[in-house]
Amino acid sequence: MRKLLSRASSTILALSVAGMAAANPGVVQQLAMDQVHWSFTGDRFHCELELDLKKNGNLLLSHPAGAPMQVHYRPAQGLPAEVSLASRTAPWQGDRQSQATALTARDDHFRLDQHTSRSVLTALDSGLWTSLYLDTLELRIPTVNWAPVADRFRQCEQQLSPLSVHQARDQVVFYQAGQRALSPEQIADLEDLARYVQLDPQVRKLLVDGHTDNTGSRLGNLQIARERAADVAAVLKAAGIPGTMIEQRAHGDRYPSANNDTTEGRDLNRRVTIRIVRQETEETS
Structure with missing residues (x-):
């Protein structure tokens, strides 16, 4: 496993061997090693690692149910004009780093795209540091005491619900003309829904309703709808x-x-709708 991570990190670093290609900081700071404390929170619907960057805000690795894992940056105050992130070697290993990737501004925070976010996680696993570029500031973040909290995060990911509450609330299975049996893809989607229901203690009932188009007789359509709902x-x-x-x-x-x-x-x-009835309490996010 360590060899695989090393190869992955070499691929990341090969993008840029010396200096910055996408950011030009005026000030370089390093977060003190004794200040690097990733905190983990998680349940069956959300996994998160958060690093307090003190006056520079917070860096998060967030994986909600039914969505990809993404890296987020939340500033302490105000929004920087530009935020980007790169992986780099520790100072004693030479001055190599990946191409800096820009984070996209959204509301009060910034986020990294799905593919690069997963690469950042791989880089952290292999011991690479992180450079966070905030306008003209480069904040270098050491990777220390990472393995224990990363293990908890990955265990949480493995147990995540395949769907969020919002995604599971109203499901629809559509049928092609003349279709009788459910397709393998439809069965897989229904199995994901079942997994969600098993993980959400607030679910009380599932309402399964069969519908058809108006082709054929009224009684015939009613029978088809009944059979599809039963399936x-x-x-x-x-x-x-x-x-x-x-x-x-x-x-x-x-x-x-x-x-x-x-x-x-x-x-x-031509459809079967599945509506989930949940207990009227605070919803799982």
């Missing part, structure tokens, strides 16, 4: 959801969500 419920049960939590209903073509006079509308009407 979806069966997958959820097989994935571990108690049958007592699932309420199945068939509506046929009675409640179209789009115009049945068009192909596109009929495609939207």
Whole structure:
């Protein structure tokens, strides 16, 4: 594993061997090693590592359920005009660093793209330091006491729900014309939903409603809707959801969500909706 991380860090550093290519700081500061204390918080819906940079704000590695891990920077006061980040060797290992990558401003913080965020995590695992560029300031952050907190973060990631509360709240399974069986992709999505339900103690019930377009007879459509709702419920049960939590209903073509006079509308009407009923308390983020 260590050899793999070393190769990954060599790839990162190969982008720029000496000096800065994307930032030109006027002041260089180094965070004292005894001030480098990453703190971990996490549960089944969010994993986070946070580093207090004192007067320079906070650096975070955040992985919410249903979304990719990203690096965030939150300034202590005001927003810098430009923020970028690079990985670098420790001073005693030479002056090598990666190309600095700009963070995108969003509301009151900055964030790094998904791919580079994962590369930063790999670089930290391999012992590389981090350079955070805030306008004309370069803040160099040593990588010390990293392994124990990083292990907790990765264990948290492995146990994350595949969906957030928002993503799981209202799921829809659409059917192509003439489709009878669920596709492997649809089954996988339903299994993710079941996993979410098993992790969220606030879920009380799942309402599974079958709908069709208006092609065919009213009774025939009602039967198709019933069969499709039963198929979806069966997958959820097989994935571990108690049958007592699932309420199945068939509506046929009675409640179209789009115009049945068009192909596109009929495609939207052939569906099974799954609505999650949660206890009315503070929601899991």
